[in-house]
Amino acid sequence: MLKSSTIALLILLSGLFISCKQSKGLTVSNMKKHHIESNIKGLGDDTILVYYVPLSKMGEDYEPIQDTIFSKNDRFAYDTPSNEPILLYLFSKKGEFTRKSGHPYRPDEKHIVALVKPTDQLNITGELKQYYLDYQVQGSAFNEQYTQVRKNYIEATSEAVSIELKLDALMAINGDTTEINDLFQKRNAVNSAGRNAHLEYIKNNPDKDLAAYYLTRQPWEIFGKYYNELSLNVRNGIFKNALESKIIKYKKYTQVQEAELKIKEGESAPDFELRSLSGNFSLNAVKTKYIVLDFWGSWCPPCTKGFPKMKAYYSKYKESIEFIGIDCNETEEKWRKAVLNYDLPWPQVINKLDIDDDVSVKYGIKAYPTKFIIDKDKKILAKFIGKDDSFYQKLDELMATK
Numbered sequence: 439m440l441k442s443s444t445i446a447l448l449i450l451l452s453g454l455f456i457s458c459k460q461s462k463g464l465t466v467s468n469m470k471k472h473h474i475e476s477n478i479k480g481l482g483d484d485t486i487l488v489y490y491v492p493l494s495k496m497g498e499d500y501e502p503i504q505d506t507i508f509s510k511n512d513r514f515a516y517d518t519p520s521n522e523p524i525l526l527y528l529f530s531k532k533g534e535f536t537r538k539s540g541h542p543y544r545p546d547e548k549h550i551v552a553l554v555k556p557t558d559q560l561n562i563t564g565e566l567k568q569y570y571l572d573y574q575v576q577g578s579a580f581n582e583q584y585t586q587v588r589k590n591y592i593e594a595t596s597e598a599v600s601i602e603l604k605l606d607a608l609m610a611i612n613g614d615t616t617e618i619n620d621l622f623q624k625r626n627a628v629n630s631a632g633r634n635a636h637l638e639y640i641k642n643n644p645d646k647d648l649a650a651y652y653l654t655r656q657p658w659e660i661f662g663k664y665y666n667e668l669s670l671n672v673r674n675g676i677f678k679n680a681l682e683s684k685i686i687k688y689k690k691y692t693q694v695q696e697a698e699l700k701i702k703e704g705e706s707a708p709d710f711e712l713r714s715l716s717g718n719f720s721l722n723a724v725k726t727k728y729i730v731l732d733f734w735g736s737w738c739p740p741c742t743k744g745f746p747k748m749k750a751y752y753s754k755y756k757e758s759i760e761f762i763g764i765d766c767n768e769t770e771e772k773w774r775k776a777v778l779n780y781d782l783p784w785p786q787v788i789n790k791l792d793i794d795d796d797v798s799v800k801y802g803i804k805a806y807p808t809k810f811i812i813d814k815d816k817k818i819l820a821k822f823i824g825k826d827d828s829f830y831q832k833l834d835e836l837m838a839t840k
Contacts, residue, residue, distance in 0.1 A: 480566035497683025538610035570596035650677040698802030712787035736776035
């Protein structure tokens with residue numbers, strides 16, 4: 439099951455280091471002064487993975503631009519090709535761990551994060567530790583403030599990396615459930631130190647751009663509470679686009695919370711009109727005894743993995759049950775391609791992006807897939823979140839009593 443609040447995050451990370459091109463990065467042997475020059479003890483000669491996001495694209499469904507550079511004797515330099523401010527992330531391959539599955543684990547604690555403007559000349563120094571990267575940046579107030587705040591908690595929160603490695607080892611062997619749950623709770627407690635430090639900075643520095651950056655990374659409740667506490671200059675500053683994008687998502691979040699309380703068994707299912715592959719579709723126009731609404735997206739592995747069994751049940755009960763697929767958070771091109779690729783035989787519609795017409799908001803959808811079973815009077819009989827076999831059991835029960 440994929441939570442909708444995490445979708446944007448899964449899109450950002452999915453392709454981050456799959457392929458890195460060689461490379462606009464420069465070595466310090468060049469004579470010119472670069473945007474970034476770095477001397478990190480422990481890097482030696484290594485590959486540095488680079489990815490960055492223009493500030494104008496923060497908060498959007500935007501895949502980071504990737505690059506690769508190299509360190510020599512602990513040193514490297516980089517010139518950003520962007521003509522606007524960017525958030526830059528750097529990761530040394532030496533900081534990488536290998537999971538039991540063979541996949542790389544690149545902890546946030548070992549990343550360098552820097553805000554880089556086209557005119558900046560930043561100097562980064564530090565040391566690569568076992569579980570974190572200790573570094574500081576000189577050359578801009580934002581980066582100096584960021585690394586100073588980070589220094590106050592990074593050694594403590596780096597324990598989360600050690601815990602993650604223990605969890606990986608235990609889960610690979612289907613270890614003791616109690617021990618695994620204890621480690622999850624301990625990791626969350628450790629990570630809270632960083633979030634709390636960021637929140638304290640937000641409270642005490644509403645006139646700083648760094649407060650805006652930290653706020654974009656806070657949970658919805660915190661974001662909603664402190665957004666208006668930021669100064670007008672900061673709200674309209676370099677993180678304006680990111681803040682405004684999150685404001686829209688925050689409004690959607692609050693409406694989903696409200697709808698979830700109303701959308702329950704026995705209540706009427708909200709009517710909607712959406713565009714199907716062949717024209718317009720209205721829920722009220724469906725006259726079968728039962729209706730299944732399936733909220734899905736091709737970006738959601740649990741959604742697509744459930745299609746084979748859904749096809750079997752559609753074929754089994756299609757005379758009495760109408761399945762309706764509602765594609766969410768997707769472009770029309772990807773939606774049409776997915777319906778074709780997965781050969782979905784039941785009616786398919788695409789959700790609207792405008793918050794006032796968003797059917798996922800009306801139905802209080804927080805995670806994908808989510809399915810509803812509705813009767814002919816458009817009353818909600820049941821709701822199922824995730825890839826849940828009880829959904830099919832419910833269909834069998836209904837058909838056994840028809």
